[in-house]
Amino acid sequence: MVLKNKKIILCITGSIASYKAVELYRVLKKEGASVVIILSSSASKFISPYIFKSFGEEVYSDDAFEIPLAHIELAKTADAIVIAPATYNTINKIACGIADSLITLTVSASGDKPCVFIPAMNGKMYSNEILQKNIKEMSPEKYFFVSPASGELACGDFGEGKFPEIADIIFELESVFKNNRLKGRKILITAGGTREYIDPVRFISNASSGKMGVAIANEAAKEGANVTLIACNIDFSCLYISKKIKLIRKQSFRDLKDSILEEFPENALLIMAAAVSDFSVKEKSALKIKKEDISPNGAADMRLNLIKNEDILKLLAKNKQDGQIVFGFAAETDNIIENAQKKLKEKSLDYIFVNDVSKNIIGSDENEGYLLKKTSEFSAAATNKSRSEINKKAIENYEQSLEIKKFERMNKTELAELLLAELA
Numbered sequence: 001m002v003l004k005n006k007k008i009i010l011c012i013t014g015s016i017a018s019y020k021a022v023e024l025y026r027v028l029k030k031e032g033a034s035v036v037i038i039l040s041s042s043a044s045k046f047i048s049p050y051i052f053k054s055f056g057e058e059v060y061s062d063d064a065f066e067i068p069l070a071h072i073e074l075a076k077t078a079d080a081i082v083i084a085p086a087t088y089n090t091i092n093k094i095a096c097g098i099a100d101s102l103i104t105l106t107v108s109a110s111g112d113k114p115c116v117f118i119p120a121m122n123g124k125m126y127s128n129e130i131l132q133k134n135i136k137e138m139s140p141e142k143y144f145f146v147s148p149a150s151g152e153l154a155c156g157d158f159g160e161g162k163f164p165e166i167a168d169i170i171f172e173l174e175s176v177f178k179n180n181r182l183k184g185r186k187i188l189i190t191a192g193g194t195r196e197y198i199d200p201v202r203f204i205s206n207a208s209s210g211k212m213g214v215a216i217a218n219e220a221a222k223e224g225a226n227v228t229l230i231a232c233n234i235d236f237s238c239l240y241i242s243k244k245i246k247l248i249r250k251q252s253f254r255d256l257k258d259s260i261l262e263e264f265p266e267n268a269l270l271i272m273a274a275a276v277s278d279f280s281v282k283e284k285s286a287l288k289i290k291k292e293d294i295s296p297n298g299a300a301d302m303r304l305n306l307i308k309n310e311d312i313l314k315l316l317a318k319n320k321q322d323g324q325i326v327f328g329f330a331a332e333t334d335n336i337i338e339n340a341q342k343k344l345k346e347k348s349l350d351y352i353f354v355n356d357v358s359k360n361i362i363g364s365d366e367n368e369g370y371l372l373k374k375t376s377e378f379s380a381a382a383t384n385k386s387r388s389e390i391n392k393k394a395i396e397n398y399e400q401s402l403e404i405k406k407f408e409r410m411n412k413t414e415l416a417e418l419l420l421a422e423l424a
C-alpha cells in the first residue's frame with residue numbers, strides 16, 4: 001500500500017472526461033490516501049463539487065482569492081499533485097509558468113513535490129506540437145505523464161487522447177514514490193504455467209496463476225527497471241500488467257524456452273517465476289482425438305507418450321555471461337529447504353525462492369517461503385570476476401556459503417518488493 005496515508009491534491013480540469021476523476025478519487029481512497037480536490041472553473045461545468053462534498057471531502061474552487069494563501073498551504077502539505085484529467089490548456093499554462101488559478105498556483109509553489117498529469121483530449125489537440133514540445137521540456141524529475149489511451153474519442157474521432165485506465169494512473173503514482181532502485185537495469189521475468197497440448201483442445205498444464213511473476217514485473221518496473229515479461233497462459237482479465245513492461249505471450253515449454261534464449265543475452269537478471277512443464281507430449285495430434293480412437297477395442301485406459309524437457313534454468317545458468325544473475329523459483333511439498341538447496345547447487349543459480357505449495361499458495365494473492373542465496377565470496381567472484389578467475393577456495397566456500405531467509409505469509413506484491421530489495 002504505497003499510497004497509504006499519502007496526501008494527494010487531485011486537480012480536476014475541464015474535459016469531457018472530468019467525470020472519470022470520480023473513479024480515480026474512489027480508488028485513491030481505497031488505497032488509503034487522503035485526497036483534497038480542486039475543481040477548475042471549467043471542470044465544475046462538467047461535474048459538481050457536491051459529488052466529493054457528499055463523501056465528506058474538502059473541495060476547493062479554482063479561485064485563488066477565495067481562501068488567501070490556500071495554494072501555499074496545499075503545496076506545503078501535499079505529497080503529490082495529480083492533475084486528472086489534465087487539459088491542453090492547463091498543461092500548457094503550467095509548462096509556461098503561468099499561475100493564474102488555484103491549480104496552477106499550487107503547482108508553482110510545490111517545489112520538488114511530484115506532479116502527475118493525466119492528459120485527456122481530442123487526438124489532434126494531444127499531438128499538437130506546442131503541447132508535445134512543452135511536455136518534452138518539462139523536468140522529468142518533477143513532472144510525470146501517463147500516456148492517454150487510444151481509441152474512439154468523445155468527439156467521435158479515433159486517436160490517442162482518451163483518459164487512461166485507473167490502474168495505469170495508480171501505477172505511475174506509486175512509481176513516483178519509489179526510489180528508482182533498479183533504474184535502467186534490464187530484467188527478464190517469466191510468469192504463469194506452460195501448456196503441453198495433446199490435441200488442439202486438450203493440454204497438460206499446472207495451476208500456476210502467474211500472480212507472483214506479474215507482481216515482480218510490476219514492482220521492478222515501478223523501481224525503474226526495463227522489464228521484459230514472458231507470460232505463459234495468464235488470465236489477463238484479472239491481472240494488471242503495466243504498459244511500461246515489454247510483454248511476450250507464450251504457451252508451451254518449447255515456445256518459452258526459445259523466447260528466453262532469445263531475450264536472456266540482453267538482460268542482466270533473469271527471474272524465472274513461471275512453472276515449466278517437466279514433460280512435453282511427444283506427438284501432438286493435429287486433429288481432436290475421438291473417444292473411439294483412444295479405445296477402439298473398448299479398452300478403458302489411454303497411454304500418452306511424454307518426453308522429458310530440458311531444464312531451462314540449468315542451461316541458462318551454465319551459459320550465462322559474467323555479471324548476469326539467475327533467480328529461480330521452486331514449488332515443493334516436502335523437505336522444502338533441502339530440495340531448494342539441491343536445485344540451487346545443481347542448476348548453478350544465484351538465488352532460489354522456495355515455497356511450500358501445500359499451504360494453499362497456488363492461485364492465491366499471498367505467498368510465503370524461503371529465499372536461498374549464494375553469499376559473499378562466490379557471488380562476488382561470479383559477478384565481478386571472470387569465471388576462470390574463480391579459484392578453488394571460492395568454490396569450496398560455495399558449499400557452505402548459503403544464506404537462507406524466511407518470508408512470512410504476505411501479499412505477493414509486498415513479497416515482490418522485498419525480493420527485489422535483495423537484488424537492488
Ligand SMILES: Cc1cc2nc3c(=O)[nH]c(=O)nc-3n(C[C@H](O)[C@H](O)[C@H](O)COP(=O)(O)O)c2cc1C
Nearest residue numbers: 013014015016017040042043087088089090120121
Ligand atoms: C464540451 C467541451 C469539452 C471539452 N473537452 C476537453 C477535453 O477533453 N480536453 C481538453 O483539453 N479540453 C477540453 N475542452 C476545453 C477546455 O474545457 C478549455 O480549454 C478550458 O479553458 C479548460 O480550462 P481548465 O484547464 O482551467 O480546466 C472542452 C471544452 C468543451 C466546451
